[in-house]
Amino acid sequence: MSDPETIRVYDSRAGEYARVTASDGPDATLQAFIAALPPGGRVLDLGCGPGLSAGHMAAAGLEVEAWDASAEMVALAAARPGVTARQAVFEDLQAEAAYDGVWANFSLLHAxxxxxxxxxxxxKRALKPAGLLHLGLKTGEGARRDALGRHYTYYTQDALFDLLRAAGLRPGPARHGADTGLDGVVAPWITVTAHA
Structure with a gap:
């Protein structure tokens, strides 16, 4: 994510976002992702936000790197035990066969x-052979800004699966739902785990 307005929103509302997304433990999707990785596996939380998922993965014994474009989000993520956090954008990912898993939970929707x-x-290049990508996006068509000024790109399941396959990834079953975001709007979403 390199959209300056989106980053500004997250910098200014990092604490509020952390409160909205707080949980005592990993949800079923994150639990399944953790269970599918090798013990002590290396994971990149790409667009980590306040580091909630990164913290849960570290607590489960994984080696976790957490990246976010927002300096305020990185500060929150870095405070979580076992999490190595840095300020970075999606374009900074240059690694090859470095990670057992990449967790991109509602981050790439800003690209x-x-x-x-x-x-x-x-x-795909950054994943080890048979590595896993978790991807969460909002569903729909087109692109637009929300009431807070954040840029979103929306995808249908078919379009998402086509993109994953074109990148050499094998998408697994999708999950669909809807949740209220930081802007107070209920929005539909899709998550999928894809194999390298």
């Missing part, structure tokens, strides 16, 4: 549509 194939290709 422009034209950039998504390149981001997915970089993730």
């Amino acid at each position: 422009p549509r034209a950039a998504m194939p390149g981001h997915l290709a970089a993730i």
Whole structure:
């Protein structure tokens, strides 16, 4: 994510976002992701926000790197035990066969549509053979800003699966739901775990 307005929103509302997304433990999707990785596996939380998922993964014994474009989010993530956090954008991912898993939970939805194939290709390169990508996006068509000024790109399941396959990733079953976001709006979403 390199959209300056989106980053500004997250910098200014990092604490509020952390409160909205707080939980005592990993949800079922994160539990399944952790269970599918080798013990002590290396994971990149790409667009980690306040580091909630990164913290849960570290507590489960994984080696966790957490990246976010927002300096305020990185500060929150870095405070979680076992999490190594740094300020970085999606384009900074240059690693090859470095991670057992990449957790991109509602982060790549801030990237422009034209950039998504390149981001997915970089993730594929960064994953070890048989590595896992978790991807969460909002569903719909087009792109627009929310009431807070954050940029979103929306995807249908078919379009998402086509992008994953084009990057050399094998998508597994999708989960669909809807939740209230920081802007107070209920929005539909999709998550999928894809195999390298």
